[in-house]
Amino acid sequence: MLLGIVLAVIAGALVSLQTIFNNKVNERTGSWATTTLVLGTGFLASLLGSLVFEGKNTFTFRHMQLWYWFSGMIGVGVVFCLVQGMKRLGxxxxxxxxxxxxxxxxxxxxxxxxxxxxxxxxxxxxxxxxxxxxxxxxxxxxxxxxxxxxxxxxxxxx
Incomplete structure (x- = not known):
């Protein structure tokens, strides 16, 4: 349980840090360019990490529901809305x-x-x-x- 709490705290800190970085990128580009950069670099980091830690199991998908495949598209909405919200609210x-x-x-x-x-x-x-x-x-x-x-x-x- 303690490890779960520590990881959740780290995730919360990383979300806030990422949002600040995203906002700084957005100041120099547009919101869609920011979203593309964030999710593109995230894809590359995820792919590399997955290949290093999971190897050939990276592309093994077992019994996935159809709606799980839309997670990345939801991420586009998350990044875009966070950048816009932070720009307007701080x-x-x-x-x-x-x-x-x-x-x-x-x-x-x-x-x-x-x-x-x-x-x-x-x-x-x-x-x-x-x-x-x-x-x-x-x-x-x-x-x-x-x-x-x-x-x-x-x-x-x-």
Whole structure:
């Protein structure tokens, strides 16, 4: 379990870092060029890693459902939307919303047992957890607005 937690923390940090890098690439190219670069270099890194660690088993696909093949296309949407969201909202606000949407969607899919997931009973404590995170995002965003207003007021007084 501890290893799972450590890996999840690393994944979260890497998602945030990748989003920042993607945004910097997007500042110098377009969103579609950024998406192509990100997923293209990701493909090459994945292919190399797979060949090194899995060898000939890299291209062995057993009993895959048809919809699993669309994962890469979903990745295009993820990268494109993250780049656009960060461009419009900033890193912290965009990532906060993304993570909350991930958690809420995972709660829904787990509760319904969709796409072969083990059905996990929905509880209101889980919903409250998601709502607390949403409340934190609102405090973060609204608190930021007050700080800017206070700064403008302070500048006007001096």
């Amino acid at each position: 890193a912290t606000y965009a990532i906060s919303i993304v993570l909350t949407a991930q958690l809420g969607t995972a709660l829904l899919w787990d509760s319904l047992g969709w796409l072969g997931l083990e059905k996990i009973p929905f509880t209101f404590s889980k919903l409250i957890g998601v709502l607390v995170i949403i409340g934190g995002i609102l405090v973060f965003k609204l608190g930021q607005g007050r700080t800017k207003a206070q700064a403008r007021k302070h500048e006007a007084c001096t």
